[in-house]
Amino acid sequence: MGLEFVGLQSINGPLVVLDHVPKVSNEEMVTLTLQDGTSRLGRVVQIEGERAVIQVFEGTSGLSMTNTRVRLAGHPMQIPLSREVLGRVFNGSGKPIDGLGEVYAEKFEDINGAPINPVSRVYPRNYISTGISSIDCLMTLIRGQKLPIFSGSGMQHNKLAAQIVKQAGIAGGDGSDNFGIVFAAMGVKNDVADYFRRQFEQAGVMDRVVMFLNLSNDPIIERILTPKCALTAAEYLAFEHDMHILVVMTDITAYCEALREFSSSKGEIPGRKGYPGYLYSDLASLYERAGIVQGHDGSVTQIPILTMPNDDITHPVPDLTGYITEGQIVLDRNLDQMGVYPPVSVLPSLSRLMKDGIGEGYTRVDHADVANQLFASYASVQDARSLASVIGEEELSEMDRKYIEYGKLFEALFINQGFDENRSIEQTLALGWKLLSVLPKSALDRIDNKYIEQYYDPAGAKSLSGAQ
């Protein structure tokens, strides 16, 4: 039973100050009851003697200085969890909003979590087949990885994420039932949340999805809690119930903006572009909650989606994200405009865990070489193109013209694929070899000679050009 206080000292944006609180602890949960009897949740963020600064999740509008009653909960923010959260929909602070009543809690968990001990981690090695050539071959997704999608407004990141969820082996392709999806929406439009719900329904996995929704018109403070609640649920399902959980979080940029708004209302010293100096640590406390832990069969794999403001990859949000996550899938507006789906910009995209999860015993022995060669050759395409834009394509050397052709085919046939097209890794690699065979053998300097002998496929290359 907590103490109750009447009246507030001051209200400033989402923050209220409460004075003469003798016993309060850092990060403690509070309930504020308004004059009209409705209540809101809040959290203690700063304490100065008997003054406590409280962050109100649902916003402070309608709060009065005199008639608000504040009750301290005596513990930090927790959410109730049980296996029954699967199939449920919550708001950003973990309250059910699907009208099915409260969750009957098996356990209460602190939403801040605790860092995973590096000694207890298992290095992720199991590759997830997404059926998308560009991802499977060039930036392979590994179970337990955090692999964000860097996109921009108006591009098809949601469609890509939905396709990954639909086709990934994680979603029960192998018939097992120990998978789940945690979906966290932060400041996204209602349509987007709806789109994902429809996709989950079509894929027939709705009863395996936990949704945490904070839409763009919901309070921003709640947005800061949304991913924390979602990841707490994901960790619980993965490490208590040994499930393989895929967490889709969208949109991280909106989350960071909420953090900035909150930080400036607290009067903190801003860092780059007004974002708080602790943005890196804060993002890390989300992303690092992906992984596999010794002694448990479950895993947490994250696909955060972020929209790069003005398509700028050096903006603090994508920049700091890239430093924490294990690679990134970057989408490109030019490809998108050319009608290529998924518009994956191959060169800046990367999967850091790929090298240990592919090759013999995982995919195929030549996978790493093929991927490297596709990258390297596509980099040469860019050089040839920039030269062609200056001197014209006719003036190019024969080799450069080959590269231009390779580039065209690569984009049209390898990167581009249908939303319902699920390519196996064998198909993807065979396609890769056909494309590489457009180039002469001597240009394949990243591939071991014995694989060139085995797989080089000039006939296949011809058939590709024909198909074009």
Added chain:
Amino acid sequence: MNNNVIYSINGPVVTVKGTRDFSMLEMVYVGHRRLMGEVISMNDERTTIQVYENTTSLSPGEPVYPTGAPICATLGPGMLENIFDGIERPLSDIRREAGAFVPAGMNIPSLDAERLWDVTVTVKAGDKLAPGQIYATCPETPLITHKVMVPPNLSGTVVRAAENGQYRVNDTVVTLRDARGAEHELTLCQRWPIRDARPVSKRLPISMPLITGQRIVDTMFPIAKGGTAAIPGGFGTGKTMTQHQLAKWCDADIIIYIGCGERGNEMTQVLEEFGELIDPKSGQKLTARTVLIANTSNMPVAAREASIYTGVTIAEYYRDMGYHVAIMADSTSRWAEALREISGRLEEMPAEEGFPAYLPSRISQFYERAGYMQALCGEYGSVTIIGAVSPQGADFSEPVTQNTKRFVRCFWALDKSLAYARHYPAINWISSYSEYLEDLSKWFIDNVGHKFLLYRQEISNILTEESKLMEIVKLIGEDVLPDDQRLTLEMARVVRVGFLQQNAFHADDTFVPLKKQMLMMRCILHLYRRANALVQMGVPLAQILATGLCDKLIKMKYDIPNNRYDLFDTYYQDIDRALTKIGGNV
């Protein structure tokens, strides 16, 4: 009665009101759970403490306990093969006590107090011991003999010395009486404040390279034992891969690998990989010479700030025994950000980009702890610091990169476009530099060959020439260049792909001895000279390229094993035969 109680809490920063019981940089325990903290500022009114652990659930009114000493590292046998967090708590012991997650308030001794060591005591009663003198030794791992030293601030006469035998780290092996007659019990371990450099008898000039087996490092931009280097690069450019390669192959006796604010999975990878890999020189596992410090990005930020100092203190301790130690700090930017975060909480006036004004002085203090030294006991040892820098937005003009550049002498700039083309190590040869070349030239001439530096310069000239020519090629295409310039471009390609690019996953190519590096350069330059002579005589370049010699040289890094230097002769003969044939036709 303890009157020191918490007054305010703001993130990891806690203040205590109206007390004079603390001293600056003293280590304290905060709250009932005894979280570790450090005093960072004080005045009449308030004492400010940064807490190294998560402050959730801490309340005002909880006690703060002084310890009377600054934050110290415990130094003794058992550090190697171990993994610690930023404040030297052993992570595997934490796992044993607390499971897979790291909770707050774990007070576990740094070194295993129960493990027995085979100690040889090297002094006897009546001996006079100076500061830093060795009084006992024990094998710590199959590779490293741990030498137990008198703490640098103590000297005196041995009153009692224990017999040789098995002892635990906290057992007394020697009792020492100092000049004032006070007796000190010396165990196998000692404590040292992490923010102070350990004293040495003198700093020596740089004279030996740290051999890494990476061609672009050893040949183009060498680093010295006792030197400092920075590896700046945006994300995905291979900072961590480069650091792993250096940690695996460099010829230091001991590696301290600091994962400062980086990914948890990366540290797991280091743990796994180093536990399996066998060091070719000693035949032992790499972990036998490695201390890991892991303070991942989601672990408390104040401990991240301390992790760099903990690492360098352990390095200095092994240096004092006469070992060559290399520190890999990945990444110093995260450490600087931790400084910024704490500075922000203290509401200090920010300088550039929100970083505190004392950032440059902190960076220089850190890098200055590197050096080639004569230790107090008379042995020679060195600390080499290799720090990764993660510039925001891959922009090298940001404060951490710029300030680091001022205090290191070796700069390996990683390049995004090289990384995109999967050219690893993605060290850009135009913007990188090493100031050690001159200091080390004598060593290279004496130990590798008198032409080594000459070859290096010629290779470097080809690359510089290429970058000039590329400006033109970008505008008008390669075909219009005269043949001699096109030859330069072709040879630059051989140098880039065949020499600078190195495959970390290839059994032979992952580590290349200096001798082979030199022979490779010689072979490339031989082809260049012969081909150039032909071009001057008017032989068309296409005819020379048709021999396929360039592609043969590009693959020689794979085709010539590291122990078959004789094969280079056949390459020479092939070049001569093929080119003489063409020349004969003119």
